[in-house]
Amino acid sequence: MPGALRYRDPELCDQLASRYVTARMTPLSRRRLERLMRQEPVLEQAVARWADRMAPLHEALPAETPPAELWPRIKAAVQTAGDDGISPPTASRGPLFMWRTIAVTAVAAALALAVALWAHFPQRAETVTASYLAPLSHNGVVELVVSGYPGSPAGKAQLVVQWSRRHLPSDEGPLYLWAEDQRSQTLVYLGTFSGQNHHWTVSRTQWQAVAHSSRLLVSPDRDKADPATAEYIGPCLQLGDWQEKG
Amino acid sequence: MGPDRAAIDLWQAEVDTLITRIARHRDVSALEALYRLTSARLMGLTLRMLNNQADCADLLQELYLKVWQQAHQFGGRGSAWGWLCVMARNAALDQLRSRQHRGQELTRDIQPLMETLPAPCNDAAVSPGLERCLQALREEQRELILLSYIHGYSHQELQDLTARPLGTIKSWVRRGLQELKQCLER
Known part of the structure; x- marks a missing residue:
């Protein structure tokens, strides 16, 4: 299957998604997959399914209370950051404009x-x-x-x-x-x-x-x-x- | 479905709602509520990989800032909690790889992990799926999957730990995950 079409193959997507979610990828491959996920819904769906399969482990294992000063730090960082870097999709302008x-x-x-x-x-x-x-x-x-x-x-x-x-x-x-x-x-x-x-x-x-x-x-x-x-x-x-x- | 599962489902639905509120309304109170709901679990997740409180706190700060800036990228194809877990694990893995050494001894003992998980039973209707299916795996497969998923061990670290050939480790993990998937889909 040529080029990007490969990433519409559900079986390949499932294999890649399992490797991504269980972190069996190099940072480079991981970034490439993240970019592909934004283009290929089949791949994004496969990653979401694997993430949901494995997430219950983190629900079951012990939680750890973060330091008390962490939330104030995050709040300050959010207020400093404002809306920088945010580009939510706009309905009034088409994808071409975006x-x-x-x-x-x-x-x-x-x-x-x-x-x-x-x-x-x-x-x-x-x-x-x-x-x-x-x-x-x-x-x-x-x-x-x-x-x-x-x-x-x-x-x-x-x-x-x-x-x-x-x-x-x-x-x-x-x-x-x-x-x-x-x-x-x-x-x-x-x-x-x-x-x-x-x-x-x-x-x-x-x-x-x-x-x-x-x-x-x-x-x-x-x-x-x-x-x-x-x-x-x-x-x-x-x-x-x-x-x-x- | 037992009450615990129902409570978790409600909890996950709340996480989904909060992410949507952050994306649509830029609502700091929603981010704070999300933090209250999820930070302890994410702290536990990252601590099991990084084993350093200060590093984990820094990582969580970056993570929630990223959520604030990228909530609109959550596509809603899976759960928001799964999305958060993947982001947290990836950030922790990046930090592990940027360290010269892991900062802790590799451990092969998965018993504490297994003991923490709810006891499985054969009745799929009442036993949590993932735990039941993990128990159904061969011991070596279960060990490798848990060590890589929970502690973030690389294939190389798993090889050092188990003294098995790299190809064998990769093969066991791959097959183990396929069996896990098949079991969960039954």
Whole structure:
């Protein structure tokens, strides 16, 4: 069964849901499933069923009274937070408006974050500056930045992956970086990395792919990638003088 | 259905109602009522995984703030209590993984857990389903499922604890959960 259609298969959904609810998933897989749940009602239903199957255990086991000062802390945090981050569905405006709003907000936030991150991330010791910057996000939150440094001499172009400070120490296994061509939407594999900061040299072909890409994305699979199910995805930003030579 | 189950059903219905009130009306008093209803159980849940009061209190603070901000994402496909349990467990697991070490000895003793659960009997009409079906599992399967679900042990930790091959552990847990599901659906 191809692509996202797999997640409409009740049997597969049930297996994934049992693994999710009983926490037999890596953080990366868990986040991917949470995103898929929002798109696939069958999967969301399967997770709800497993959650309800297992929840009685927590009803039966002993409760523990939390510290007395906890509720005042929560109340203060709620009042400070106000309605930040809340986007309840609105009946008067259609889903198209909502998605447009989300898309515009996400792009604006990504650009602002990219500039801020680029300014604050430690730069390489060399005087070479990045030609290319891609803030890659998950659920609208930028989690890592990929910078592209032109090669000198030719053929030594480098990609640098820097994770945000909030990123948890990874036990997620290898991740795979891809460039999406801005015209054909074909994907070109750029290399692999893990939960740590990392840099590597790319071939001339790969650098050209970066130069012609509209966005970069990260998949958990070496053999395939799909923007719809990418772990992290973000636009390419061209910085300063663009050089396509690698 | 015994009176305890009926009381739990009423309690769960109240939790559902409060989540809906939070989502629709931004009602802090509903959040406070939800906190009064659920915080002790969620504290127990997270404490069994993290074994640290201060960490659990911090985690609950984040959790209720998340509920305040994301109550509208509760789709109503299952119970709100199940939704809260999943969120609390995931947050605790994230915290466990960000620690260098668990901060407590791994325990293989599930007897205290089993003793706390209501005694099952063979009559499905009166015996709580999950406890009855857990008792019906093979001992190894029951042990692995409880240790991973209640204490949040990873497969690697279960391997360290039981000295069984990783593949065997994964297989036992997977089969055990399938048998649990089949039993609960009977």
